[in-house]
Amino acid sequence: MKKAFLPLFLLIFFSFxxxxxxxxxxxxxxxxxxxxxxxxxxxVDNRTGEKLYDIxxxxxxxxxxxxxxxxxxxxxxxxxxxxxxxxxxGKNYTIAKNVGSIRVNLYLTPPPVADFYFIPKNPKVNEExxxxxxxxxxTPIIFYQWNFDDGxxxxxxxxxxxxxxxxxxxxxxxxxxxxxxxxxxxxxxxVRGLSESKEEKINLSSYIIIIIIIIxxxxxxxxxxKKFKTKR
Numbered sequence: 001m002k003k004a005f006l007p008l009f010l011l012i013f014f015s016f017x018x019x020x021x022x023x024x025x026x027x028x029x030x031x032x033x034x035x036x037x038x039x040x041x042x043x044v045d046n047r048t049g050e051k052l053y054d055i056x057x058x059x060x061x062x063x064x065x066x067x068x069x070x071x072x073x074x075x076x077x078x079x080x081x082x083x084x085x086x087x088x089x090g091k092n093y094t095i096a097k098n099v100g101s102i103r104v105n106l107y108l109t110p111p112p113v114a115d116f117y118f119i120p121k122n123p124k125v126n127e128e129x130x131x132x133x134x135x136x137x138x139t140p141i142i143f144y145q146w147n148f149d150d151g152x153x154x155x156x157x158x159x160x161x162x163x164x165x166x167x168x169x170x171x172x173x174x175x176x177x178x179x180x181x182x183x184x185x186x187x188x189x190x191v192r193g194l195s196e197s198k199e200e201k202i203n204l205s206s207y208i209i210i211i212i213i214i215i216x217x218x219x220x221x222x223x224x225x226k227k228f229k230t231k232r
Contacts, residue, residue: 023073024101026063028056029083029090031108035060039085039108045069045096046078056083066096087111089179112137114185116173124192125166131159135175135183143176166193 029039039056043064048071052064066073077096081104083089088108096102113136123129131146146154148161149169163169172186 021067021098021100023066023096023098024063025066025079025081025094025104026061026101027081027092027103027105028060029062029106029108030060031088036085036108039083039088039106041106042082042084044080044082045071045073046080047074081106083108089181091179109138109179111181112139112141112175112177112183114173114175114183116185116187118171118187118189122192123163123189125164125194126162128160128162129189131161131171131173133157133173133175135173137175137177139177139179139181141175142178143174143182145174147172147174163189163191166191 025043029036029041035056037056037058037060039060039062041054041056041062041064043052043054043066044050045066048069050069050071052066052068054062054064056062066079073096075096075098079094079096081092081094083091083106085108088110090106090108092104092106094102094104115134115136116131117134118129118131120127120129133144135141141157144155144157146156146159146161148154148163148171150163150165152161154161167190169189169191170186171189172184174182174184176182
């Protein structure tokens, strides 16, 4: 009985020792290649949801010891490290191992800023309008949504749409980056009716005819004036 009890006791002892080792996670936080002081650090054990906190020092450095987690840690735990200062955010990941310490650096990025443009600028009914994403972002965009204000939407990065009716439309683009930060922008698109286009063509033709008549009058006047001077 004692012989069977001893291996079991040793197994429990070494397992507990492995769980209780003080794994150090440390690193630096950068923004535009410069270390940043005063960044709030959250270290999350994704298995338990428990967190540890720190603030970067003057050198942009932080450190936490996983043994300080209420439930400790286990080999293979997925660890998420989050850095946040004002609207800047950075994330990185590691896996807990019995290696004594793990260095994890983080890089802050600003939130995305949505923007777009479209061609043509003065579209007509049933004319294809090409909408181009022109957003500013330092982290990948994982979600796009265009709302064309006529009941239609698109989740393409760049979209194509045509309106069946003339009018003013408030077109919006919503983006979300990989950290879940989002932004939205709305711009007005004025769609002209086909009758307006015909009127514009008629007006343009009228202007051309008037210009031609004026030029003809000038030329004829010059010819007569030249003949008049010759006779004198």
